[in-house]
Amino acid sequence: MFSKACEYGLKASIYIASNSYDGKRVSLKEIAKKIDSPVAFTAKILQDLVRHKIISSVKGAYGGFEIAKKDISSIKLSQIVNAIDGDSIYNGCGLGLHVCDENHPCPVHDQFKTIRNQLKDMLENTNLEQLALDIKSGVSFLKL
Amino acid sequence: MFSKACEYGLKASIYIASNSYDGKRVSLKEIAKKIDSPVAFTAKILQDLVRHKIISSVKGAYGGFEIAKKDISSIKLSQIVNAIDGDSIYNGCGLGLHVCDENHPCPVHDQFKTIRNQLKDMLENTNLEQLALDIKSGVSFLKL
DNA sequence: GTTATTTCGGATAAAAATATCCTATTTATA
DNA sequence: TATAAATAGGATATTTTTATCCGAAATAAC
Numbered sequence: 001m002f003s004k005a006c007e008y009g010l011k012a013s014i015y016i017a018s019n020s021y022d023g024k025r026v027s028l029k030e031i032a033k034k035i036d037s038p039v040a041f042t043a044k045i046l047q048d049l050v051r052h053k054i055i056s057s058v059k060g061a062y063g064g065f066e067i068a069k070k071d072i073s074s075i076k077l078s079q080i081v082n083a084i085d086g087d088s089i090y091n092g093c094g095l096g097l098h099v100c101d102e103n104h105p106c107p108v109h110d111q112f113k114t115i116r117n118q119l120k121d122m123l124e125n126t127n128l129e130q131l132a133l134d135i136k137s138g139v140s141f142l143k144l
Numbered sequence: 145m146f147s148k149a150c151e152y153g154l155k156a157s158i159y160i161a162s163n164s165y166d167g168k169r170v171s172l173k174e175i176a177k178k179i180d181s182p183v184a185f186t187a188k189i190l191q192d193l194v195r196h197k198i199i200s201s202v203k204g205a206y207g208g209f210e211i212a213k214k215d216i217s218s219i220k221l222s223q224i225v226n227a228i229d230g231d232s233i234y235n236g237c238g239l240g241l242h243v244c245d246e247n248h249p250c251p252v253h254d255q256f257k258t259i260r261n262q263l264k265d266m267l268e269n270t271n272l273e274q275l276a277l278d279i280k281s282g283v284s285f286l287k288l
Numbered sequence: 289g290t291t292a293t294t295t296c297g298g299a300t301a302a303a304a305a306t307a308t309c310c311t312a313t314t315t316a317t318a
Numbered sequence: 319t320a321t322a323a324a325t326a327g328g329a330t331a332t333t334t335t336t337a338t339c340c341g342a343a344a345t346a347a348c
Contacts, residue, residue, distance in 0.1 A: 001233060001238060003305075003306090004305075004306065005306075007238075007239050011239055011251075014251050027323090028325070038306080038307055039307095041306060043327095044307090044327090046325085050326095057324095057326090058315085058324085058325080059315060059323095059324060060313085060315025060316060060322095060324055060325075061314090061317070062315080062316055062317090063314080063315070063316090063323075063324045063325060065325090077252070089145060092145075094151075095151050095154055095155055095286075096148065096151040097287065097288065098288065104285055104288065105283075105285070106284060106285060106286070107158050107275040107279060107285075107286065108154070108221070108275065109284065111266050112266075115259065115262055118259055119259050122258075122259060126252065126255055131251040131252065135251060140251045140253065141241070141249070141250060142239075142250070142251065143241065144241065144243050144248065147335075147336090148335075148336065148337095149335080149336075172294075172295070173294090182336080182337055182338080183337095183338090184337065184338050185336060185337050185338080187296085188337090190295085191296065194295090201295060201296090202295080202344095203294060203296075203343070203344040203345060204292095204293065204294055204343090204344045204345025205291095205292060205294065205344090205345055205346045205347070206293075206294085206345080206346055206347085207293075207294050207295065207345070207346085208294075
């Protein structure tokens with residue numbers, strides 16, 4: 001559904017959020033370990049999220065990644081997916097047609113519209129706080 | 145959402161179905177032209193669908209691809225997607241966890257479950273006949 | 289039978305996604 | 319100020335996906 005890069009980006013964001021919630025900044029190394037992702041590749045993705053101002057970074061000793069506490073609940077999954085994979089998952093045509101709308105629909109246009117809209121709604125209505133709290137309480141997991 | 149290969153496979157199957165409906169067998173070249181796909185790559189995908197017994201092929205002059213008329217309405221999109229991309233789109237974890245179930249859910253497990261189930265239902269309940277008829281009547285399109 | 293047409297299948301190429309490596313820069317602490 | 323720790327970013331490597339090429343096999347028509 002999503003690219004590997006996007007999966008890592010989502011997991012990393014959730015992990016950072018769950019720590020920022022406690023005022024803890026986390027390092028690249030720690031993140032990669034906790035979400036079970038390749039370190040250097042994860043670095044690229046985090047840089048991308050920083051550039052998109054979804055997370056913030058602090059260089060140097062005792063540096064790392066964090067999310068301002070007040071922002072955790074307002075960051076939606078859609079922002080992360082959009083920054084990494086773009087919006088084609090829920091805005092593009094299911095069969096890859098360049099033009100596909102009500103006037104010139106692909107064969108599965110109607111069938112996909114429902115699903116794509118639901119996916120979009122879900123991503124736009126799920127924020128990092130909800131997910132981070134479940135991680136903190138041990139209800140959900142970021143690896144294995 | 146789907147791989148290019150899968151998109152081509154779906155479009156090709158729909159095109160073949162719409163012609164088989166009229167008893168017309170179609171060639172690789174014609175298919176690739178009508179669905180706007182690379183010829184040789186499409187050949188590989190069609191071979192794959194033949195091996196999976198979703199479509200059938202006839203070698204030699206006046207040969208081509210076809211679907212037995214009686215089968216058109218019983219072939220589901222899920223069979224085509226499954227043959228080409230596997231079932232990870234609607235059975236795999238949204239964040240790529242190897243293990244992800246009710247007992248050990250990823251952070252977005254519940255949110256994704258709904259969508260993946262809907263996608264699965266849609267693919268399992270949409271058959272080639274419905275889609276082929278829309279193509280024949282000019283209600284939907286396979287390219288542009 | 290010969291020929292033209294067409295799918296089949298193996299080998300190869302090109303492009304994109306994933307992953308690694310190394311150096312530069314920044315920053316806290318000793 | 320020197321050192322260690324950490325992100326930033328460029329270059330490169332590997333793997334997967336997408337795409338092309340070519341000869342073999344099959345088949346209908348002549």
